[in-house]
Amino acid sequence: MSNKEIRIPKQARSIEKKKQLKQAALILFSEKGFHNTSSNEIAKKAGLSIGTFYSYFTDKTALYEELVKDLYQDALAQIPDIGLENEDDMIPDPAELIRSYIQTIMQIHTYMPAFQKEITSLSQQYEEFRVLEEKYRSYAAEKVLRLLQGYRKLLRITDFTTAGMIIQNSLEAVVHEVQFYHTSYDKDKVVDELTDMLCRYVIKAEYLK
Amino acid sequence: MSNKEIRIPKQARSIEKKKQLKQAALILFSEKGFHNTSSNEIAKKAGLSIGTFYSYFTDKTALYEELVKDLYQDALAQIPDIGLENEDDMIPDPAELIRSYIQTIMQIHTYMPAFQKEITSLSQQYEEFRVLEEKYRSYAAEKVLRLLQGYRKLLRITDFTTAGMIIQNSLEAVVHEVQFYHTSYDKDKVVDELTDMLCRYVIKAEYLK
Amino acid sequence: MSNKEIRIPKQARSIEKKKQLKQAALILFSEKGFHNTSSNEIAKKAGLSIGTFYSYFTDKTALYEELVKDLYQDALAQIPDIGLENEDDMIPDPAELIRSYIQTIMQIHTYMPAFQKEITSLSQQYEEFRVLEEKYRSYAAEKVLRLLQGYRKLLRITDFTTAGMIIQNSLEAVVHEVQFYHTSYDKDKVVDELTDMLCRYVIKAEYLK
Amino acid sequence: MSNKEIRIPKQARSIEKKKQLKQAALILFSEKGFHNTSSNEIAKKAGLSIGTFYSYFTDKTALYEELVKDLYQDALAQIPDIGLENEDDMIPDPAELIRSYIQTIMQIHTYMPAFQKEITSLSQQYEEFRVLEEKYRSYAAEKVLRLLQGYRKLLRITDFTTAGMIIQNSLEAVVHEVQFYHTSYDKDKVVDELTDMLCRYVIKAEYLK
């Protein structure tokens, strides 16, 4: 029924315009939140007309989705695919792997913190937005799980699903707190403690140094 | 500019009306979120007129603020004060204390879960709510801290501030996830695992049964 | 899902407002057509706000529907229920009945001609509008049919459905032409001729005077 | 004010493009109506750019006008010129002439039926189209008139002008109804009945077989 045709920018200038809109939206969403930002406002901030806005995005939500997608794609790319290949031979220190994972998550959260907060906010509030984020979150959770399973022999935990969920959520929450709210904490210290907590939970005592 | 007078209800009947409005709002915000609930709707659900609504609250946000304040007050009051008095004499099993603490937090999150979700989310947008949330968080963290300090001798952790923050956030996040989103998890299992994780992190090995 | 509540006016002042809106719409639809009239325009012409418009009507189409309904209800009320009771005894001159029916139709078409034209226009163009009109048209057609059947014995036609359709459409078209476009025709003459045509078609020769 | 130059296509290629646009518009207007068809859509369906569209037509309405003009021209050309030459000598069965005329009108209405519907409707809104429709109507009526006059001796009617108008309108309306809306009617049956009605109205009893 719908006739709308969304322009897929091919040329430099078009790509630029789309970027402008996304950039403007990113700033506004971060500052005032998704619901308090109008599409007209985004277009204006991008220096483009509302018509142009709607020729690149079906609606405001579509823009938001792209923004989330971009963010998570960048973020996910940073999570290393560690611990999969070297099962038996030279096992790296598992504690170091965990620390490195924690640091990556910490790193990710320094990027567009305000927008990430807004994502969290919307995801918690509206099912439709949650579904969107869940896709990426579950991808991240899977990475944790795979990381764990790669070290099966060294681990004391047995229910990987529950443990994975606990680790994932604990990690995110602490990092969230430190990166988004309390910059007063000593981040290295936090990483140390988190590493300590997770190692003791996950790794058999005999493999802890 | 505004010379509107907001009624501070003194009489039973007035207090009752305000309560009705808040109760109605609580339900609607929980079900459909702040942005999808109109003030007219709230008044109607409360069985009162929109005019009455505006004689008790300056605007929709004011109602919301009160609701959030109430909720945090309640939540704060519920944070358990366990394990403080019996320092030296008859020491209860610390693991049991931790488990009991976890269960209490779980309990708190069962209470008004939907609106808690809504709050967590909106808190990020309005400074006013952030302050409230902060207060709750720091109060909760302090309680954890005091709990920990009460058992100083049995503990392996030394930096109570950082540890307290980590425990509090991990706990809340996992419980939030389990109570608000994934009913698929076995809650007892989750409590067991969380207890396990926190005990190993916090308590000296020799005091673990 | 929808929350909208359409006000059903009970008090004089409310009824008046709704009437104002309908009156304004009637004029505008007649002058410029449905599609070239905006809801804001209607409200403004009625001296009311757009908000008021939407508290009385779900949308522009709903207003239109009411207008059509009103028109047809008035119109249908004018079509007499003749020829049903007196089958055998004193048969009135059938030609006179037909003439009277034609005159009624003619009469109806003098009322709000411009709006009737717009109705015809929209009905011919959009299925949804046609359905609306069809309801009333079929009611009118039924009257013709009943009129005919009441005089079964005097009639030469046998296929009442086809004949009814032909009569109904011919009648309307001619009346339309005369009332809406060519005021130059002598209306009495037209009624005479139509009566003549229909009588000769419908009534057995021996019953024609 | 406008200094836009509308191209009057001289060269084959230009004429072709204009035709393409009109053809595309014809289909779209027929399918979805004038108001629900956008100029961009027309250009696209024609395989041309919107810019090209606007170099051939000042606006959407201009295209529409041309289409209507064309249609009426075609329709006009198709109105049969039968029965004019053979006045006295070998008189064909007048009933057959009438039947043949009805069939031709039926034929015309099969041709582009959807767009005819659209036109009939929009004609009422824009003066410009009304004039065109008028021209068609009066031309058609005149033809009927001349047809009738050619058979003066066989006819019982005397006021040819009124009769002509009645015949023309009845015919068009019934055919319109049958061809555009109710496929449920048996078209042959309808032609028979129409022929019957018109013959009895027009032809002296002694000349009816």
Place this chain on the structure above:
DNA sequence: AATGAATGAGCCTTCATTCAT
């Protein structure tokens, strides 16, 4: 001549808020 990206007026609709009763 042709293109199609860009424009922005304008439509429909919602809803927080006011104010006459």
Place this chain on the structure above:
DNA sequence: TATGAATGAAGGCTCATTCAT
């Protein structure tokens, strides 16, 4: 005090039309 009809700013979105290339 309470009411709820009325308001109108503002948001989402479409589409006829322009104009730089």
